[in-house]
Amino acid sequence: MRPVGQGLREPRSARVKTIAIFGGTGALGSALAGRLSKAGYDVLIGSRDPQKAAAFVAETKAARPDFCGTGLGLAEAAARAELAILSVPYSAQAETLALVKDGLAGKILIDATAPLRPPKVGTVQLPQAGSAAVEAQRLLGSDVRVVSALQTIAAGKLASGRAVDGDVLVSADESDAAELVCGLMNELGLRAWYVGPLANSAAAEAMTAVLVQINRRYKRDQSGLRITGKPKEAPGESALRRSDGVAVTPLRGLPLFGPGDDLAHALGDSIIREGLAPEDGDVLVVAQKVVSKVEGRAVRLADVAPTPAGEALGRQSAKAAELAELIAAEAREVMRVREGLVIVRHRLGHVAANAGIDFSNVADPGGPPTVLLWPIDPDASAERLRAALELRFGARLAVIISDSLGRAWRAGTTGTAIGVAGMRPVRDRRGESDLFGRVLQATFVGVADEIAAAASLVIGEAAEATPAVLVRGAVFDPPDGTGAAGLIRPLEQDLFR
Numbered sequence: 382m383r384p385v386g387q388g389l390r391e392p393r394s395a396r397v398k399t400i401a402i403f404g405g406t407g408a409l410g411s412a413l414a415g416r417l418s419k420a421g422y423d424v425l426i427g428s429r430d431p432q433k434a435a436a437f438v439a440e441t442k443a444a445r446p447d448f449c450g451t452g453l454g455l456a457e458a459a460a461r462a463e464l465a466i467l468s469v470p471y472s473a474q475a476e477t478l479a480l481v482k483d484g485l486a487g488k489i490l491i492d493a494t495a496p497l498r499p500p501k502v503g504t505v506q507l508p509q510a511g512s513a514a515v516e517a518q519r520l521l522g523s524d525v526r527v528v529s530a531l532q533t534i535a536a537g538k539l540a541s542g543r544a545v546d547g548d549v550l551v552s553a554d555e556s557d558a559a560e561l562v563c564g565l566m567n568e569l570g571l572r573a574w575y576v577g578p579l580a581n582s583a584a585a586e587a588m589t590a591v592l593v594q595i596n597r598r599y600k601r602d603q604s605g606l607r608i609t610g611k612p613k614e615a616p617g618e619s620a621l622r623r624s625d626g627v628a629v630t631p632l633r634g635l636p637l638f639g640p641g642d643d644l645a646h647a648l649g650d651s652i653i654r655e656g657l658a659p660e661d662g663d664v665l666v667v668a669q670k671v672v673s674k675v676e677g678r679a680v681r682l683a684d685v686a687p688t689p690a691g692e693a694l695g696r697q698s699a700k701a702a703e704l705a706e707l708i709a710a711e712a713r714e715v716m717r718v719r720e721g722l723v724i725v726r727h728r729l730g731h732v733a734a735n736a737g738i739d740f741s742n743v744a745d746p747g748g749p750p751t752v753l754l755w756p757i758d759p760d761a762s763a764e765r766l767r768a769a770l771e772l773r774f775g776a777r778l779a780v781i782i783s784d785s786l787g788r789a790w791r792a793g794t795t796g797t798a799i800g801v802a803g804m805r806p807v808r809d810r811r812g813e814s815d816l817f818g819r820v821l822q823a824t825f826v827g828v829a830d831e832i833a834a835a836a837s838l839v840i841g842e843a844a845e846a847t848p849a850v851l852v853r854g855a856v857f858d859p860p861d862g863t864g865a866a867g868l869i870r871p872l873e874q875d876l877f878r
């Protein structure tokens with residue numbers, strides 16, 4: 382069955398805003414409530430005892446004042462919700478559904494019930510109807526659309542607030558209901574797969590007993606399920622692929638980053654917040670500054686001890702000796718020097734002013750002078766981000782680390798790729814025909830630089846407001862292992878040296 386991408390197809394608020402959780406005071410229900418509230422939903426905690434629900438909400442708000450929830454009895458929660466989740470023990474499923482049935486008419490119910498029957502919770506014991514979700518559908522009738530989900534996700538993992546390294550299997554008889562639920566799961570930071578009709582919920586429900594066995598036998602904590610395998614068609618597989626247009630979407634709401642922060646996780650969360658559903662061939666462009674920051678590449682000038690060579694370069698360029706020292710250390714070759722400017726061939730091969738070292742957006746203006754160096758290995762940084770985001774979203778992605786560089790013979794800086802993963806940085810169009818059927822002879826396109834330049838139209842230079850964008854629709858070839866070095870003209874071909 383097909384995986385469903387991240388984010389809802391339509392604006393979320395246009396469809397559902399208020400979600401009830403029957404059993405919201407329990408382990409799974411409370412974890413879901415936290416994530417739903419964080420994702421912007423109004424949560425109705427449905428309990429057999431409205432006072433218990435109200436106390437639960439008061440307690441949660443005391444710990445997390447931004448929690449958006451209301452405690453109610455089961456029937457009232459059902460009546461007020463636009464969509465509901467059932468997370469009660471299997472033994473209480475039928476009696477709970479009887480209480481909420483009327484209020485759910487015309488709505489979707491996500492059934493998380495696993496039919497575990499103590500004491501043998503490590504043995505698969507499916508109900509006679511085939512699964513608990515099928516039973517729920519029978520009990521509720523066709524007025525309610527039951528979607529099965531979440532059985533393979535441990536409540537503790539959800540409650541942690543961190544990324545969950547497990548997948549959700551979603552089954553439903555109607556694909557639009559399943560896709561809506563997949564989108565909702567994505568918003569909660571979960572990868573979801575629409576695996577077919579509601580009858581297939583038996584597999585997910587049975588899996589919980591299997592996971593219980595794995596936890597016990599192999600002393601694992603909250604084991605989960607991961608669907609592996611790669612999408613069939615690699616992006617750019619066809620050299621003749623044409624772009625239908627390129628969209629550049631800013632990833633907003635990212636925090637100010639510091640050393641050691643989990644950039645991949647923050648980018649993934651932002652992608653989900655933007656309601657984006659990453660697709661094969663999407664390119665994430667990330668400003669070098671944030672990558673350098675999380676990798677601890679900020680240097681206080683006061684901590685630099687200039688060598689005589691650094692001091693000499695400082696005098697020649699009228700720059701502080703400490704800064705000149707760093708420029709020299711980052712350079713393979715100093716190419717030109719004039720007052721205020723040092724052009725070097727960076728140790729990574731790129732020709733860049735001041736070795737790409739940057740003063741802006743590093744520390745607060747009143748703080749000690751601090752500069753930011755490029756990452757040690759931007760290709761490796763891009764690859765780490767690519768691998769983490771590909772795992773999270775299940776789509777084949779490329780990542781570019783970009784910086785604004787000047788270009789010989791042209792005025793103005795443009796976004797330029799200094800780290801590349803998941804794509805070939807140049808596109809070889811030799812052999813393709815032009816409009817008039819003439820075969821293109823010497824057409825290498827610096828496609829990673831083109832994408833970085835397009836991204837720089839949106840990436841915030843000054844205020845670091847938007848340090849990353851998602852680019853969709855660019856045509857490129859599969860990776861060839863060269864990384865950003867593939868964009869650097871070999872020295873023996875440089876006619877201007």
Ligand SMILES: NC(=O)c1ccc[n+]([C@@H]2O[C@H](COP(=O)([O-])OP(=O)(O)OC[C@H]3O[C@@H](n4cnc5c(N)ncnc54)[C@H](OP(=O)(O)O)[C@@H]3O)[C@@H](O)[C@H]2O)c1
Nearest residue numbers: 404406407408409428429468469470473494495532535536
């Ligand atoms: N825990 C997990 O990791 C996990 C993961 C996936 C799926 N599930 C499934 O999700 C459902 C809920 O699991 P859970 O671990 O959250 O259970 P739980 O902590 O025991 O909570 C269940 C909630 O259901 C309500 N409830 C209604 N009738 C009940 C009854 N007769 N006995 C006990 N509680 C009753 C209770 O809320 P009120 O007292 O407020 O009514 C209780 O807080 C189960 O079907 C489970 O198989 C659990």
